[in-house]
Amino acid sequence: MVAEMGAGRRPRQSRPISPLIGKKLEYLGLGHAIALSFSGGCQVFIETPAHLQGPDGRVDVEPGDNPSDAFATLLGDVVRAAQANAAGELEITFDSGSKLRVDVDADFESWAVTGPDRFLIVCLARGELAVWGDAAAVPPAA
DSSP: OTGGGTOOOOOOOOEEOGGGTTOBEEEEEOSSSEEEEEGGGOEEEEOSOEEEEETTEEEEEOOSSSOOOGGGGGTTOBEEEEEEOTTSOEEEEETTSOEEEEOOOSSSOOEEEEETTTEEEEEOGGGOEEEETHHHHSOOOO
16 A cells, blocks of 8 residues: 555645636536536536635625526636646636636535546545646646
8 A cells, every 4th residue: 555655645736727728708507517618618617616706796606506697797708817726726817807716525526627638627525636638747836
C-alpha cells in the first residue's frame, strides 16, 4: 500500500481551466443539474449550490426542481478567468465583472467542465479533481 511506503498526501493546488477563457455563454439549462454551454463547445455542469456575485449583489443558486434563473444575466457574457481553486471549488470570472463560484460536496460530484479535444475535469466528493484528455496535460498552478 502507498500509505505503508510513507507517502503523504500532496497539497492541493489550483488548476486553470483555460478552454473556458474567452468563450461566450450561449445557453443555460436549469434542472437537477445546471448546464452552461459556451462557444467553442465548452460546457459546465453544476450539481451543487453555486454563488453568483454580480452588479446586484450575491445570489445563491441550487439545482433542483425550482432553480433560480439568476444565471440568465450571464447569457452573452465572456469568460475572463476560470480555475478550480485549491479546495476544489470552480471559480469563473466574466468580462462583466460577475463571478461564479461552485461549492464542493462532501459526498457527491459537484461540477464538471468539458471541452474540445477530450478535455474533462470532474470535481469528485470532497473536492478531489479527476482529469482526462487535454485537461490532464495542463499542470496545476504553482
